[in-house]
Amino acid sequence: MAVYLRALVDGEFRWDGAAAVTGMDKDEIAQCRDELLVNRLLQLDTADGERLLPVNPEVAAARMAEPMEETIRVYREAVDTSRERLLQLMPAYLGRTVSGHVPGGLEIITDAAEVQLMVNQAAAKCSREMMTVQPGGYRDPAVLEAALPQDLAAVQRGVRFRVLYQHTSRTQLSMRSYVSAIVEAGAQVRTADQLAERMFIFDREVAFIPKRSQPHQAPGAVVVREPVLISFLCALFDQFWVSAVPFITDGPGYQNVSDDLRRSILDLLAQGLKDEVVARRLGMSVRTCRRHIASLMQELGAESRFEAGVRAAQFGLLTREAEE
CATH class of the missing domain: 1.10.10.10 (Winged helix-like DNA-binding domain superfamily/Winged helix DNA-binding domain)
Structure with missing residues (x-):
């Protein structure tokens, strides 16, 4: 820095000037000069090949970056070429996805009984968090009774269990009894006026959503294991959860909603x-x-x-x- 600043004052690099401001010997000053040359802060005078002139730091930075930017450009072109070539395989990948199982991705289940079995197995294995969205009003009392032991077991082993229903489910006595039991055990239940689709998420690792591209389509489910999609579904659940209202079981059905x-x-x-x-x-x-x-x-x-x-x-x- 001292040698460069003195060169600015002198208008060129001078041995005596550098020695005067640094007190270094000739070898040490030569090292400073060489470092300034490497960093493009000194350059040879085109009119006099023996003089070294100080260079604007902005110009020096641009000259230093130029070969690096060229290297980056070459690599970027190579990345774009590779990406374009690989993405040509996407139609084949997506075609396989919608017709079967892709490890770590999506799995299509068309049989309702098999879907229920897989959901029950995922609930039994769940160890950290369970999120459920159950749209619609009336719930089958037999289904609620069958689900209660498993849901209570999950909460009792420390699983954070959150459930979303619609407001209209509050008037059903069997539903209020079920909710009262799981809330007392530690679950959280809220209701909203409208919910999109049924959804189950276990440990933020696996999710079940309806296999439905058209209304009133045959029952079935898409099993999601892809981390980015799981994260999106969790964010969607949290958005519904924030605007929902806690399910109060010890009052009128539509209390506070x-x-x-x-x-x-x-x-x-x-x-x-x-x-x-x-x-x-x-x-x-x-x-x-x-x-x-x-x-x-x-x-x-x-x-x-x-x-x-x-x-x-x-x-x-x-x-x-x-x-x-």
Whole structure:
């Protein structure tokens, strides 16, 4: 640094000037000069081949980086070429994925009994965390009774067990009994107005999602083991979980969720959806859904659904999406 700064003052590298500011002998100054040359901070004067002139550090840095950047460019081109060549095999890989099992990836199970068996086995092996999404309203009491011992065993061995249901499941007595038992053991249960699809995630390592590319497709499941997809599904669950409401079993069925449910009905009606679609989205029967709609229209003093939507917007009862 001292030799370079003195060269800036002198306008060139000088032995006597470098010796004056550093107190070093000629060999040590020569080492400094050579290092400055290697780092492109000194260069030969084109008019006088014996003079060494100081170089702008920005220019020196650019000259130092130029061969490295060329090397990087060559490697980048090689990477792009290799990637393009390898990605030509993706159609074959995806074709195999949708028709069978790929280790560490996806597995398609078409038999409902086999799906249930695999889910039960994964639950029995689960040691850290279990996340479940169960859309729909009414649950088969026999299924709840059969699931209770296994779910209690998981919680008792230290598994963090979180379950999401829809609000409409709160009115079912057998469901409230089941939830009360697992919550008392240490599980966490919440409900939301709408949920997308059924999903099971075990230890953030394996997940089960419906094998459904079209509505009302035959039962089956996709078993996911690919880490990136698992991470995405866990993030999706957490997003639903944050906005859901704790399931309270020692009170009225719709305690602390009635406003949420009513707003959801208004939002779906404002989107122009039919009663059957609204009922399916909220996990309730069409008859119950129509009873709620009639009650809302009466409270809003509306004679038509359109008028109910207008009044709901005026009262600020709709979400922004529904208003649009």
